[in-house]
Amino acid sequence: MSALDVVLEKFSEVGWSVAARESVNGGRSVNPSRVDLVRGKQRFLLLAYAWKVSLEGKGRSGINYRIQTTRSHEDDLLCQDGRQTVGFGVDAEREVIAVFDGWTKRATGSSSSVHIKRATLDAAAADGFAVQEPRWDGRAAARYSEAQLLLPWISEQQAPRTAAVQPLKYGFSDDQAKATVVADLWDAAPAAWLRRGDRLVLANRDGNDLLDTAIWQVTDLKVETVTKEGRNPRRNVTFTCRRYGRVDTPYKATFLAGLTKREPAQ
Numbered sequence: 108m109s110a111l112d113v114v115l116e117k118f119s120e121v122g123w124s125v126a127a128r129e130s131v132n133g134g135r136s137v138n139p140s141r142v143d144l145v146r147g148k149q150r151f152l153l154l155a156y157a158w159k160v161s162l163e164g165k166g167r168s169g170i171n172y173r174i175q176t177t178r179s180h181e182d183d184l185l186c187q188d189g190r191q192t193v194g195f196g197v198d199a200e201r202e203v204i205a206v207f208d209g210w211t212k213r214a215t216g217s218s219s220s221v222h223i224k225r226a227t228l229d230a231a232a233a234d235g236f237a238v239q240e241p242r243w244d245g246r247a248a249a250r251y252s253e254a255q256l257l258l259p260w261i262s263e264q265q266a267p268r269t270a271a272v273q274p275l276k277y278g279f280s281d282d283q284a285k286a287t288v289v290a291d292l293w294d295a296a297p298a299a300w301l302r303r304g305d306r307l308v309l310a311n312r313d314g315n316d317l318l319d320t321a322i323w324q325v326t327d328l329k330v331e332t333v334t335k336e337g338r339n340p341r342r343n344v345t346f347t348c349r350r351y352g353r354v355d356t357p358y359k360a361t362f363l364a365g366l367t368k369r370e371p372a373q
Contacts, residue, residue, distance in 0.1 A: 111156075113157075117254040118255070120254070121253070121254050123144045123258075124145045125145075128143075138157065138177075153190060154186065154209070156193070157196070159199070160198040173220035174196035174220065174221040174223065176194065184210075184214075186209070193209050194207045201228050206260065212299070214299065215293070223248070232250060235249060236250075236253055238260065244296055268301060268306070270297035271367040272310065273294075273311065274288050274295070275289045275291060284350050286319075287345065287347055290344055291341060302328075305324070306324050308323070309323075310367050315359070320353050321351075322351045324348060324349050324350075325348055326348060326349050328345065328347070
């Protein structure tokens with residue numbers, strides 16, 4: 108059985124029907140597949156990837172685990188209108204299924220790894236369900252017998268998002284109604300979490316102050332590879348934004364807590 112076979116079997120065992128399943132690339136390749144999960148009037152339309160969970164590779168401490176996201180197609184994880192991209196990891200030893208948000212991890216390379224803590228898998232095996240923070244790069248995991256507990260977490264990923272972005276550069280239109288924000292997709296990690304329609308604020312590198320008091324809504328975004336001589340390629344994201352609101356608090360570090368990769372400076 109493929110990892111996706113296991114995932115769908117476990118959802119079926121807890122009352123969810125697989126109403127449709129279709130490989131995007133055809134043939135025996137399952138990564139990704141269009142999957143419709145149905146229970147009564149509830150329906151999840153997924154673009155699903157699935158792999159086995161394994162120990163972390165060389166250069167890591169070895170106590171945690173990874174989902175190696177090898178796939179049959181080139182470039183980033185796919186996204187399709189009307190479907191939610193998710194990645195599953197099957198830990199057969201613990202009888203646990205892990206899941207991550209495919210949008211957040213879409214641009215990390217064609218054979219990169221999504222890392223998951225041993226403690227998360229152990230907690231899911233012991234308690235039935237566990238969530239790994241931070242929310243802008245989260246994971247969830249559940250026992251085979253509690254697979255349905257993953258679905259509310261998956262559903263929550265569709266909610267509007269707000270994050271602080273630590274930009275490489277930014278600029279405003281003359282009337283201050285629009286902004287262009289460029290960030291490193293990997294270093295300013297919350298940037299990868301944001302989609303069209305989501306909101307962002309601009310934070311300094313320490314994560315304890317705002318560069319601008321506006322709240323900006325993303326109207327468009329573009330990811331590109333940037334290569335500098337003598338350095339490995341990086342991925343930058345450019346957000347096109349419109350002014351949405353304003354941050355009105357003197358406690359900026361508190362406001363930013365949890366919205367940036369870096370902890371606020373003490």
